[in-house]
Amino acid sequence: MKVKKILLLFIFLLVGSLTCLGKVQASTDTSLQHVKQKGTLVVGTSADYPPYEFTVKQNGQTKYVGLDIEIAKQFAKNLGVKLEIKNMNFDSLLVALETRKVDMVISGMNPTPERQKSVDFSKIYYRGKQYMLINQKDATRFKNIHSFRGQTIGAQTGSLQYQLVQQQMKGNHLKGLAKLNDLVIALQSGKVNAVAMEEATAKAFAENNTSLKVINPNFNVKASQTGSAIAFHKNSPSLVAAANRTIDQIKQKNLINQKYIPLAGKYMSNNSRKNTMWNYWTYFAKGIEYTLLITAVSVCFGFVLGTLFSLMRLSKIKIIHLLAVWYIEFVRGTPLMVQVMFVYFGIGTVIQAMPALIAGIIAVSLNSAAYVAEIIRSGIQSIPIGQAEAARSLGMSQHEAYRYVIIPQALKNIWPALGNEFITLIKESSIVSIIGVGDLMYEMQLVQSATYKGVLPIFIAMVLYFVMTFGLSNVLGYFERKMKHA
Known part of the structure; x- marks a missing residue:
């Protein structure tokens, strides 16, 4: 009995210590101060997701452009620091964030409850539906989720679309790859019958390739699963608050619809005309x-x-x-x-x-x-x-x-x-x-x-x-x- 009391006391003290430590860490948050002191905002992204983030060639140099990049630029400008982009696989982004290789991640990322356990998220800055990209020749075959039964569906690993296919298309074969470009190649070569992706991205690929078509398969998406937000290291309230102020500013001026998306479309159009090897x-x-x-x-x-x-x-x-x-x-x-x-x-x-x-x-x-x-x-x-x-x-x-x-x-x-x-x-x-x-x-x-x-x-x-x-x-x-x- 005495041993049990000592054990319970030890557990109580341990839990209390961890709680206090968490409060101390939260109260001594220096995430915003750290970024300002080093003078650089390091942003992780996966630049294969037009119109959110993709690459173009300007004056012989690689340039990262898109809706997310414009938001990151505005955020860095508001903080008075330089912007540094780190491009990597989508499923490596949160690892890079947790190990502090980047200060934030902006990559059309959905703030799912699972992710919120590991990282902090800003407000939602853009909402889009979840679509399917198919081959034009299959337009009469595939209309909705049910018409894909028994087919192979591609999705980017670690994405919301991967989870949706996994949960709502259980009669199908799911093929996950890290890069959307590889999934589109798999679609065109017949390795998969469709690729699940966000609405704007699916339309971007279809507009630049006449052999592809976009359909709405009518996924059942919860409100908590929709929308894109910026991810930050856990317990970074000051940096999250600063990002939310930037998002409020962008929304107030309606920059996403009036400036950022049209600008991304312009880059995509110009790139398509110059896309010879x-x-x-x-x-x-x-x-x-x-x-x-x-x-x-x-x-x-x-x-x-x-x-x-x-x-x-x-x-x-x-x-x-x-x-x-x-x-x-x-x-x-x-x-x-x-x-x-x-x-x-x-x-x-x-x-x-x-x-x-x-x-x-x-x-x-x-x-x-x-x-x-x-x-x-x-x-x-x-x-x-x-x-x-x-x-x-x-x-x-x-x-x-x-x-x-x-x-x-x-x-x-x-x-x-x-x-x-x-x-x-x-x-x-x-x-x-x-x-x-x-x-x-x-x-x-x-x-x-x-x-x-x-x-x-x-x-x-x-x-x-x-x-x-x-x-x-x-x-x-x-x-x-x-x-x-x-």
Whole structure:
């Protein structure tokens, strides 16, 4: 009985402490002050959602435009700070917000009760219906939710539309993807029969592609689920209040209907007239530059770290050997995508100033090091033990034996496998696009968003990746032949 009383008292004190802590945090909110002090409002968005947010090319540069971007501009102006846009996958936005990589998220996001548990939301700034995008040839087949029974429906993961299809179209197959552009490609190629999206966005795609059509499937949408709002980090009342003042100002002047939406439509119309691939060659060039940069740096660091871990694994000192084994097995046993997200969102919470490019390079380098370590270890173990014994009999130390006898011979054996790892890095570096690094894959997605063309940018990116890997393969082959004659 005494133990129970002590336990109840402990629980009471713990709950009281947490309550007090929450009140202290709320009363000492510095979210608005923090943004003003650093002089920059960092905004997270997924720029593939016209007319809310999308990209256009102006003077050879990528520009983020749309209804949401105009609201973000006005908010930053009212705060007297600069605006910085971070473009990433929609389902990564709230993670970026919670880990403070961004100050706010504006991306046509619905303030659902589930999301409100994790983040704070501003007032609703725009309401739109939930529509379906279908192929024009299917216009007579699909009229409402019931006519889609047994069909495959696409929706953006993490979106309200994904939830609506999941809950109200249970007789259908649901296909979720992170990018709307990919869903539209799937629709045009027959992989899905329809794509659920917000009204204005569906109409934007249909107006720029005559093979597509918009219908209203009559989703049963609750009032609490409709509308778009700005998301902020939990317990940021001062920043939310400032955003609400901006939204009130915008609504009072009716800027959304009179200025922002017409302006977005103008950008979309101009973009449609200039959407040839040649106009976007600078995007692909920038993507190649970042891809090669990430690959080159990761190859250098990966090789150095890989060599170190291979020697550690061959060490007779147990703790050093085990550390190397644990690292190599752990890295090889987890996906690179997860590692990239952990470095950026996980370690990035400790090192707030870490840029996405640096996080991507670190993750790719650490991943490559594990594979390089195993390649080098196997190469060293392929050298007959007599070589090391002969070197030691000549008076060489173990270090000298490895440096002058073992490693040079092992390098000839492992060069083909090492070359394959370097070539693989060019392709695997594309994963860093999920955290907003402007590599070739990221730039390809920007071109898709800007041109409303899905397959052609993919084909161009595929050719460019082939050119890079084939070129590197020939360079590595040249050195391999030189080694054979050495």
